[in-house]
Amino acid sequence: MRTDRLVLGAFLALLLMVPAILSPYYVTLLNYIGLYAMVALGLVLLTGVGGLTSFGQAAFVGLGAYTTAALTTATDLPAWLAWVGASPWFTLVAGLLITAAVAVLLGSLTLKLSGHFLPLGTIAWGISLYFLFGTMQSLGGHTGITGIPPIELFGWTLDGGGEIFYLIWAFLLLGMLTTHNLLDSREGRAIRALKGGRVMAEAMGVDTGRARMIIFVIAALLACASGWLYAHMQRFVNPTPFGVHIGIEYLFMAVVGGAGYVWGAIVGAGVITVLKQWLQDWLPSLLGASGNFEMIVFGILMVLVLHRAREGLWPILKKLVPMRTIHKTIDAQAEPLPRRTLPAPGTLILEAKDVTRRFGGLVANNNMSLEVKAGEILALIGPNGAGKSTMFNQISGVDTPTSGEVLFLGKPVAGRDSREIARMGMSRTFQHVKLLPTMSVLENVAIGAHLRSHKGVLSSAWRLDRAEEARILKEAAHQIERVGLKDHMFDEAGSLALGQQRILEIARALCADPCLLLLDEPAAGLRYKEKQALAELLKRLRSEGMATLIVEHDMDFVMNLVDRVVVMEFGQKIAEGLPEEVQQNPAVLEAYLGGVE
Amino acid sequence: MTQQTQASAPSNASAKNPVLEVKELCVSYGKVEALTNASITVGEGQIVTVIGPNGAGKTTMLSAIMGVLGSRGQVAFDGSLEVVPEVERMVARGMTLVPEKRELFGEMSVEDNLVLGAFQRYRMGKRDHAQTLEEVYALFPRLKERRDQHAGTMSGGERQMLAVGRALMAKPKLLMLDEPSLGLAPLIVREIFRIISELRRRGVSILLVEQNARAALQVADYAYVLETGQIAMQGPAHELADDPRVIEAYLGFGGKHQAMLST
């Protein structure tokens, strides 16, 4: 029996017994912790995993609570709507739909902007909604709505703290399971790449805008469900628990508990809720005045957590329970992922025609032309600052030429985003390695297969994606073995040497099954043996019909490997030809060896 | 290629009064070590160069000496040991770095850029920047012509001059230059190297990181070769310039082209 399952089993057994063994006060406290943890769980996904944040989650909770409160208590609903108010289960669906619509609207306004506009927007909208709840007379104004019916489930009326306890925790555990499954999937890897890996993820075909929207909506839905449960537990709602300061408290829960971890949500909600109870009893008598003085402690506590333990409490707690890390298993029987048919050797794959790029007065590329054919390796070389990176950016579609054009498989690259270019079959590595340092080598490489697989959020959440997932992991493992990183397959990517990280990028690029490979200084930082191995790999790929463009500095590496060389200096092509020819070219020698006199 | 070990390597014995003595400097990015036990010495009035392939850790080394990056090891500057180098303190004590990316203040005028170079001196009460400004203008007349222009609108060569000029405003004892010839036309590269020689004549010690190895070896007194984060070779610059291993590693054209080089 695995320790983690044992601990989990014990936790669930304890939960089942709670209403029987604890006094109503503690059951109520645990009900609140469950409700708060559900909101905090959304923030784990949003903030800890996705690198976004919202101070307005309380407003989503309010949407859920007010939707059900208004619909279930209304007496004068129009006929076409009246049936919704008949059961809380209908209003739950209504609340989720409304919340999703609002979240999509807000998300489409703010998610394209830099990360700090979203939280600022959520503060503003959180305040607006709070005032709206308070001023709309149809919603009861500041007094709120009373007489909300209890939830009924299979004829069982959940009208006491002990009864609704099970429903709250069932919802929470379901939310946690769903989130956990989602993160361990194709979509999950895309979501985990949002924090610090967006440019890379886009180059691998991930629509990061969509991934951001997904987690924003999921977080809002979790908050809405919490609000629905809250309304039927309290049987009464008013605006107070949905203000922006409560929204801030939810974020505190996620951060204190451990924003990067699913279990952090429960830990954070538990700590903050219990601490709040305790401080509310204790502080006013200490300070001799009444008021929300616990906020002072929370504020300071929060700053201390961010200074001293930015990962929150969960990683610290986790160390107390010794657990083996469980590696993923690679299913050798899994069916291979579909492959594209590579163009016949000699087919023109990439063509740059008279590419000129100006930055203000600076001409970074001047009339550059080059072509790469299937089954050929072309090297683009030149001194630092010669304009190779600018050229590389235009070929990979990151930058657009001022004049001239780049054609990939006969179609212009300009005007297409990184995703589209990746889909067409171009795959690249980065000069400054871009990988997700805390994810395993295997998972990093698996991101490369994003476009070769299709299972979405719902399949992932409910584990309907396992067959495809096995195929993805098998492909990733295959590419890792191919580039010689087999021994590091389960290591954290960030623990590899810089040279190995570059090799990892090649495996990731290969995982996309490209027909053109763009490599930006692949040999930098490699030792002699590693360079030889890399050269062997690239030769093998060439024999399979791959077209490869290498930007490189290391002459030895280039000269013994490639078919043709293009030499750049000051943004222009100064030579082109076979390696032996280029080495004899006086202009090239001058560019590389040129002295001072 | 055989790598000389640190122990058997010669040291920069020609450095009589070391301005900078770096011992066993290590820098890690996360779990990856980017610089391992690098020890270098720069003598007073010397030009010392560090050459090596991209990704070898040259920029990392300069950043660590300057205190921009955290490091382990010893950095002794101008006779006293810095336990943890801090940028402001290093600037105040007379060390400046001209970074590879220049890092100019693009939306400010050339003159404002220069004056800011004297910020640390100004802060310490040495308000002689007007005079220093004239000296820098004398060295770079072009900057004087463009004094009111925004730094961001200048050409590559002018930007590099401005970056060097700005560093000189701090009246440094040690000037560290990271790839000063990067992306510049030969005429301007020549001009930059002329100025480097001129600065040495005025008593400024210089630590030069270059990938234009040949040019660097021509102006330098002493040179270090950095590979995958370690000092692989060192010696007087003129000796390294003729060392076939250096030529092979840097120029990649093999020994057979050495004849061409010397013509």
Added chain:
Amino acid sequence: MDMSIALILGQDGITNGAIYALLALALVLVFAVTRVIFIQQGEFVAYGALTLAMMQSGATPATVWLLVAMGGLVTAFDGLKALKAGQMQRAGMVAGWNLAYPLALVAVLSALPVNELPLVLQVVLTLAIVVPMGPMMYRLMYQPIASAPVLILLIVSVALHIAMVGLGLLFFGAEGHRTPAFSELSFDLGPLMVTGQTIWVLVVSVLLIVALYQFFERTLYGKALRATAINRVGAQLMGISPALAGKLTFFLAAFIGALSGVLIAPITTIYYDTGFLIGLKGFVAAIIGGLASYPIAALGAIAVGLLEAFASFWASAYKEVIVFTLIIPVLLWRSLTSHHVEEEE
């Protein structure tokens, strides 16, 4: 609505707008230099207003004890560090500014009959108490994590906002205060009665903006802050440390905040938690300027002030909803003009 009402609303809008403009400028400055989103700006406004009110009621403003506590912590961290490094002079400086100065203020406040002092001295004392909290706050709360992602810095700001509101309740109580106007003067301008306080707000705002402009254009310290905002690495290499730039910026922001509080206290009743909404309106303006442009932020602030004034006439219950919903079209416009996939810092 007739013309005279429109004029009165316009006057209110512009007066409040001027305050929002000052706050918006400070927010843009703080963000540009330190990447900190200065949510707690509003608390400096409230602390400024309520410290003055407390002085006028004859009590020793409790904020001075916060200053003593923060100063004590700074002395403990920096003073000890300097002592360990053998930098005696530095240790003395740290203790002087962070320990001796707050204590001296306590002495002055308890020795003088503060409620009988002329208003201008009360204002000076208010600023002397509240403004140094800015740099101290930077030192204690942000400097240790200065290179953290914007998001982390933002959460710290929000946490500090929460803590400051709680402390505000402790210091000032739950009741609101309104201080007497700087001048009882008023005159008629056509159908409009212009009050002395309005003139004060407008004149001080304009003077402050001009002074800030001069500071950034003419002085080396001002240029150093601009340089830090343009290129942090470059500035650091010139010896302009992020810590120095941060403290200086927070000094300016705290000054602007506290002064705004002093200016607005005779116009609006200020409660311990009023600052948040005032500060956020500065934010709406700053966001209109994309957290980057000073002139657009200032114009946006006037627009926010006017919108608020007219909204309070037409739909006073929905005033706040309208002002904060304004942010949505602004964000939409910003969103439509931005196309980049960028890496978050």
